[in-house]
Amino acid sequence: MLVIKDLHAKIEDKEILRGINLEVKPGEVHAIMGPNGAGKSTLSSVLAGNEKFEVSEGSVSFNDKELLELSPEDRAREGLFLSFQYPIEIPGVSMVNFMRTAVNEHRKYRGEDPISASEFLKLMRDKKKLVEIDSNLTNRSVNEGFSGGEKKKNEIFQMAMLEPKLAILDETDSGLDIDALRVVANGVNKLKSPERSTIVITHYQRLLDYIVPDYVHVLYKGRIVKSAGKELALELEEKGYDWIKKEFED
Amino acid sequence: MNVACRIVNLQEEYIKLFNDQKSLLQSGAPKKMNSLRDDALKIFEEKGIPSNKVEAYKYTNLQPYFKGSLNVAFTNDAAHNDITQHFHCEVPQLNTYNVFLVNGWFSAKDSDLNLPDGVIVCSMQEAEQKAPDVFEKYYGETAPMKEDSLVAMNTAFAQDGAFIYVPKGVVLDKPIQLVNIMTGDEDRLAFQRNLIVVDENAQLKVMLCDHTMSSQRFVINTVTEVFAKENSVFDVYNVQNQHNLTTQVQGIYVHQKKNSNILTNNLTLHAGIARNNVNVTMDDDHCESHVYGLYLSDKNQHVDNSTFINHAKPDCQSFELFKGVMDDSATGAFSGRVYVAQDAQRTNAYQSNNNLLLTDNAKINSKPQLEIYADDVKCSHGATVGQLDDEAMFYLRARGINKEEGRILLMFAFAYEVIEKIRVEPLKEQIRGLVEKRFRGEFDKCDSCVVCGQPGSNASCL
Ligand SMILES: Nc1ncnc2c1ncn2[C@@H]1O[C@H](COP(=O)(O)OP(=O)(O)OP(=O)(O)O)[C@@H](O)[C@H]1O
Numbered sequence: 001m002l003v004i005k006d007l008h009a010k011i012e013d014k015e016i017l018r019g020i021n022l023e024v025k026p027g028e029v030h031a032i033m034g035p036n037g038a039g040k041s042t043l044s045s046v047l048a049g050n051e052k053f054e055v056s057e058g059s060v061s062f063n064d065k066e067l068l069e070l071s072p073e074d075r076a077r078e079g080l081f082l083s084f085q086y087p088i089e090i091p092g093v094s095m096v097n098f099m100r101t102a103v104n105e106h107r108k109y110r111g112e113d114p115i116s117a118s119e120f121l122k123l124m125r126d127k128k129k130l131v132e133i134d135s136n137l138t139n140r141s142v143n144e145g146f147s148g149g150e151k152k153k154n155e156i157f158q159m160a161m162l163e164p165k166l167a168i169l170d171e172t173d174s175g176l177d178i179d180a181l182r183v184v185a186n187g188v189n190k191l192k193s194p195e196r197s198t199i200v201i202t203h204y205q206r207l208l209d210y211i212v213p214d215y216v217h218v219l220y221k222g223r224i225v226k227s228a229g230k231e232l233a234l235e236l237e238e239k240g241y242d243w244i245k246k247e248f249e250d
Numbered sequence: 251m252n253v254a255c256r257i258v259n260l261q262e263e264y265i266k267l268f269n270d271q272k273s274l275l276q277s278g279a280p281k282k283m284n285s286l287r288d289d290a291l292k293i294f295e296e297k298g299i300p301s302n303k304v305e306a307y308k309y310t311n312l313q314p315y316f317k318g319s320l321n322v323a324f325t326n327d328a329a330h331n332d333i334t335q336h337f338h339c340e341v342p343q344l345n346t347y348n349v350f351l352v353n354g355w356f357s358a359k360d361s362d363l364n365l366p367d368g369v370i371v372c373s374m375q376e377a378e379q380k381a382p383d384v385f386e387k388y389y390g391e392t393a394p395m396k397e398d399s400l401v402a403m404n405t406a407f408a409q410d411g412a413f414i415y416v417p418k419g420v421v422l423d424k425p426i427q428l429v430n431i432m433t434g435d436e437d438r439l440a441f442q443r444n445l446i447v448v449d450e451n452a453q454l455k456v457m458l459c460d461h462t463m464s465s466q467r468f469v470i471n472t473v474t475e476v477f478a479k480e481n482s483v484f485d486v487y488n489v490q491n492q493h494n495l496t497t498q499v500q501g502i503y504v505h506q507k508k509n510s511n512i513l514t515n516n517l518t519l520h521a522g523i524a525r526n527n528v529n530v531t532m533d534d535d536h537c538e539s540h541v542y543g544l545y546l547s548d549k550n551q552h553v554d555n556s557t558f559i560n561h562a563k564p565d566c567q568s569f570e571l572f573k574g575v576m577d578d579s580a581t582g583a584f585s586g587r588v589y590v591a592q593d594a595q596r597t598n599a600y601q602s603n604n605n606l607l608l609t610d611n612a613k614i615n616s617k618p619q620l621e622i623y624a625d626d627v628k629c630s631h632g633a634t635v636g637q638l639d640d641e642a643m644f645y646l647r648a649r650g651i652n653k654e655e656g657r658i659l660l661m662f663a664f665a666y667e668v669i670e671k672i673r674v675e676p677l678k679e680q681i682r683g684l685v686e687k688r689f690r691g692e693f694d695k696c697d698s699c700v701v702c703g704q705p706g707s708n709a710s711c712l
Pocket residue numbers: 011012014016034035036037038039040041042043085
């Protein structure tokens with residue numbers, strides 16, 4: 001589904017990704033962990049197509065398409081979804097209008113007609129229930145005045161609306177209370193299928209109790225320096241990153 | 251009678267025009283109108299059409315636009331043509347009392363204008379008979395003829411317009427819509443003068459809708475005076491929708507008494523050269539005023555909003571917000587003067603002007619001016635100029651929304667704050683739709699027009 005080969009990316013001549021290799025197969029859940037500033041969010045931004053970063057080397061194929069050649073909107077329409085670490089507030093753009101536009105753009109891409117008003121309302125209602133998001137939130141402007149946790153829930157709500165093939169969840173768990181964490185994880189798990197894959201970026205083992213990964217990777221200084229099964233997350237929780245840094249420096 | 255004139259040297263020909271047509275100018279016009287003409291002309295003669303050397307008109311040199319070959323109608327019949335027959339105003343979502351003015355002259359009102367008792371809606375020419383005391387007392391009392399030469403010019407030349415009087419305690423359920431139409435086969439200069447008096451405890455909402463219905467060059471000088479008496483509530487929404495060859499100078503001059511609450515909103519959807527003046531004088535305590543504006547310009551359009559909020563008395567509040575979206579080579583200006591008199595204690599005055607420039611060629615000059623002579627006041631002002639937010643754009647695109655659609659969403663998001671200030675729900679709804687269409691480039695100027703915004707009409711806007 002996703003094959004990243006020797007990916008390098010920089011911003012203002014500062015190289016942040018320094019040769020990432022990663023393969024995600026359909027149905028798999030991959031966790032990416034790593035210290036602050038390692039490049040986890042940069043990797044997700046580059047995959048989603050943020051033009052702020054310049055890709056200097058490497059290739060990414062997504063369902064046999066050259067991902068790096070697609071515009072951000074086409075990547076989304078091809079089924080890539082990024083749950084932002086810091087979702088932005090867009091005052092004046094209503095959640096309803098935003099979601100309707102997004103859903104219709106996806107449909108247009110697939111050659112389908114725009115969604116009818118009643119179908120759309122039903123879709124909204126169903127997905128709101130799924131992520132247990134407060135109805136009032138979807139009557140407001142995108143993320144405007146949302147609490148940190150509400151913003152994260154809203155990301156998962158959008159994911160549920162768009163049903164991506166590959167979801168990248170960038171620290172979706174941080175800032176969530178214990179109940180919200182379970183709800184968000186549930187939302188992710190309900191979308192799980194043999195065709196859909198997930199990349200979870202997190203600092204905490206707790207989320208991985210709910211969303212159980214097939215692989216855990218450690219990103220450090222722009223490279224994946226260790227990959228293993230889910231037990232690696234437990235080990236990191238216990239020992240921190242020092243031993244990995246040390247291994248890497250040697 | 252229609253007079254075709256060729257203006258090269260401005261004052262010279264305008265003074266001559268005045269003197270030549272003086273008897274026509276005066277015939278049929280109320281005494282008070284006629285009594286101010288000579289003084290007004292003197293002021294106009296002295297100051298002339300403002301160039302950008304006049305501080306208040308620094309960003310809009312109007313002299314070239316008042317030159318050239320222009321027609322002026324000195325009688326009602328000369329202002330009209332058969333286009334008036336096409337008026338059928340049944341826009342379902344906008345339930346309003348409709349009044350039509352053609353080339354500055356009062357033309358017609360809905361035949362079933364079922365106004366509440368005592369409410370008067372008529373031409374300025376009729377006003378003297380229908381409300382002699384009110385007319386005599388208020389006409390010319392708040393428009394700053396001495397300070398602004400275009401107000402002086404209007405006072406000298408204007409013969410007609412709309413007069414509205416709402417008596418004590420009467421609350422109008424529907425807005426009154428003044429549809430101002432410029433039309434005809436010749437380039438034309440028009441003067442329009444409106445007077446609105448909202449008596450104690452009365453409430454009135456007015457929409458001024460400015461349209462052009464033929465492709466000629468139009469120059470329009472409109473002055474609207476408003477008196478909001480004790481405890482009254484008054485709103486005016488000025489929907490400007492004119493083609494690029496139009497020059498409009500329009501002033502709304504509001505005078506407020508105790509506890510009154512007024513709102514003005516200049517919605518410039520499409521214009522050539524638009525200069526809007528809004529003056530509010532809070533001449534009593536506990537007045538509240540809301541002064542808003544939204545201007546959407548592209549090509550070579552130019553919009554200049556100039557406001558003057560006069561806190562003459564204590565315990566008043568003013569809220570001012572102007573927003574602009576400028577595309578292509580559009581230029582614009584905003585100047586907001588807030589004056590707080592020495593004894594206007596406990597004044598709250600807020601002003602902001604935000605602009606979105608979509609190209610490197612678009613330009614805006616924003617000039618807030620606070621003059622505060624009282625010590626117990628809360629005032630703030632701010633001006634911003636920015637571009638579309640890249641991060642917000644990326645967020646939208648990451649959800650599958652293309653760049654163009656994202657641009658429209660973000661432009662709309664920028665403009666919506668002013669639209670939300672509209673206190674007439676169906677109008678708000680309609681303006682939302684029009685603004686979105688404008689951003690989509692699908693703007694059919696006829697949409698907002700009660701005259702031809704309906705199927706089957708054979709009149710069309712330009
Ligand atoms: N716009 C930018 N300009 C300069 N440096 C940047 C920019 N964006 C990110 N960086 C740098 O790139 C590095 C990687 O940042 P990134 O956000 O990818 O880290 P992360 O692994 O997601 O960290 P965290 O766990 O704190 O979220 C950091 O050193 C950061 O300062």
